[in-house]
Amino acid sequence: MSGNTDTTPPPGPFDDVFGANADYVENFSLAGLEPLAARGLALVTCMDSRIEPLEMLGLGPGDAKILRNAGARVTDDTLRTLVLAVYLLGVDRVLVLPHTRCKMASVSGDAEVHRLIETRHGVDTRSLEFHTDNDQLGALEHDLERIRHHPLLPKKLPVAGAIYDVDTGKVSPVDL
Amino acid sequence: MSGNTDTTPPPGPFDDVFGANADYVENFSLAGLEPLAARGLALVTCMDSRIEPLEMLGLGPGDAKILRNAGARVTDDTLRTLVLAVYLLGVDRVLVLPHTRCKMASVSGDAEVHRLIETRHGVDTRSLEFHTDNDQLGALEHDLERIRHHPLLPKKLPVAGAIYDVDTGKVSPVDL
Numbered sequence: 001m002s003g004n005t006d007t008t009p010p011p012g013p014f015d016d017v018f019g020a021n022a023d024y025v026e027n028f029s030l031a032g033l034e035p036l037a038a039r040g041l042a043l044v045t046c047m048d049s050r051i052e053p054l055e056m057l058g059l060g061p062g063d064a065k066i067l068r069n070a071g072a073r074v075t076d077d078t079l080r081t082l083v084l085a086v087y088l089l090g091v092d093r094v095l096v097l098p099h100t101r102c103k104m105a106s107v108s109g110d111a112e113v114h115r116l117i118e119t120r121h122g123v124d125t126r127s128l129e130f131h132t133d134n135d136q137l138g139a140l141e142h143d144l145e146r147i148r149h150h151p152l153l154p155k156k157l158p159v160a161g162a163i164y165d166v167d168t169g170k171v172s173p174v175d176l
Numbered sequence: 177m178s179g180n181t182d183t184t185p186p187p188g189p190f191d192d193v194f195g196a197n198a199d200y201v202e203n204f205s206l207a208g209l210e211p212l213a214a215r216g217l218a219l220v221t222c223m224d225s226r227i228e229p230l231e232m233l234g235l236g237p238g239d240a241k242i243l244r245n246a247g248a249r250v251t252d253d254t255l256r257t258l259v260l261a262v263y264l265l266g267v268d269r270v271l272v273l274p275h276t277r278c279k280m281a282s283v284s285g286d287a288e289v290h291r292l293i294e295t296r297h298g299v300d301t302r303s304l305e306f307h308t309d310n311d312q313l314g315a316l317e318h319d320l321e322r323i324r325h326h327p328l329l330p331k332k333l334p335v336a337g338a339i340y341d342v343d344t345g346k347v348s349p350v351d352l
Contacts, residue, residue: 013269013334014349017217020234021347028345033226035279041193042223047241047257049265050209054228058196065223068244070257077253080304081223081246087293087301088279089225093189103211103264117263125263125328128256152301158189169204171197173190 033062036090041065042082044143045097046072046104050166053097057171065091071104072097073131074143083152094157096143097171098136099164105136136163141176209238212266217241218258220319221273222248222280226342229273233347241267247280248273249307250319259328270333272319273347274312275340281312312339317352 041064045053053059053066065085067078074096085091098105107113110130117125133139140161147159162173217240221229229235229242241261243254250272261267274281283289286306293301309315316337323335338349 012336014271014336016215017233017235017271018338018347018349021232021345023234024232024347025345030226030228030345031343033342035224035226035277037225039192047218047243047261048211049213049238049241050206050211052206052230052237056197056200057193058199059193061228062225065225066227066244067223068242069253070260075253077245077251080306083293083301083304084246084279084289084306085223087297087299088289095190095193101211103260113260113264117259121263123263123328125259128259128328130256130260152299152304160188160190162194166209167207169197169201169206171194171200173194 030061037063037065037085038090039063040090040092042067042085042091042094043097044068044072044074044078044094045164046070046099046102048099048102048166051099051164056164056169065089071102071131071133071139072099072143073104073139074146075131079146079150082147083150086153086157092157094147094159096140096147096159096161097164098140099166101166102136104130104132105134105139107132108134137174137176140174144176206237213239213241213261214266215239216266216268218243218261218267218270219273220244220248220250220254220270221340222246222275222278224275224278224342227275227340232340232345241265247278247307247315248275248319249280249315250322251307255322255326258323259326262329262333268333270323270335272316272323272335272337273340274316275342277342278312280306280308281310281315283308284310313350313352316350320352
């Protein structure tokens, strides 16, 4: 790898994060972790910057596979990732965890997002499916069903849903 | 939300993580974070359980949008998520960060994964695209290009790639 890797951080917009990594390496404590999820969990959650997905569930590095996208939606990308996680990486249970005050659940639908981006930035995004849904629990139920009935995932794989409250830290299981 | 939310953790395979959340709520320190990424970064990385994506880059909760799937690949799901992150959630730079010893880069290709899962579990996964690629830097270059040339993302959006070393914690920028 070293032949193709420039180990000198280039000047520019990523200097701060590449620079900060030097301290991390100095105090690195995660060497020796196994590639298998030690506690068997795959967590599907949102990209949201307010979410710290391990501590909220009493987990640490090495314990879980973490999948994140806009809205914690179960997309085809999520499903191919879960198939790999289950059969090759020690995952034996899946939790899907959207959160309160999510932009993806606070709009009336994709059309509103398209209008918002067009108005603010002059960009026509109508060729994209954003997977917004203002019925958050309905969307979660749909997403849980996509996993539970996927023909390539084990029929008895435990699959649960919960909502993370960004204001209190509470994870509330939902019975769907 | 409370009307449809069962706040009593059900007995079963998620008891440990739901139970642990009670302590987290008790000591919750992230209230009041803004939905916008405070430091403007979107990080695309792998679901791998060995990765702690914030500390390694000197980031904390609230700073960055985190996107994770198998292999840190830039899929259509990644792209729709980045469009939302850039236009609605304060993201103004993107770092794509695969890692060393990634299963997705250590096989000869999808065919090997299909054979492995068939042999170990008797499941025929050949209908899926896993997006494995044993040329990790080639895949990363491809993925950076997908973002850089996406017609709906800003032409001047800074986009960088780096490799995370799971044995040392080092993030090595790559010039692609």
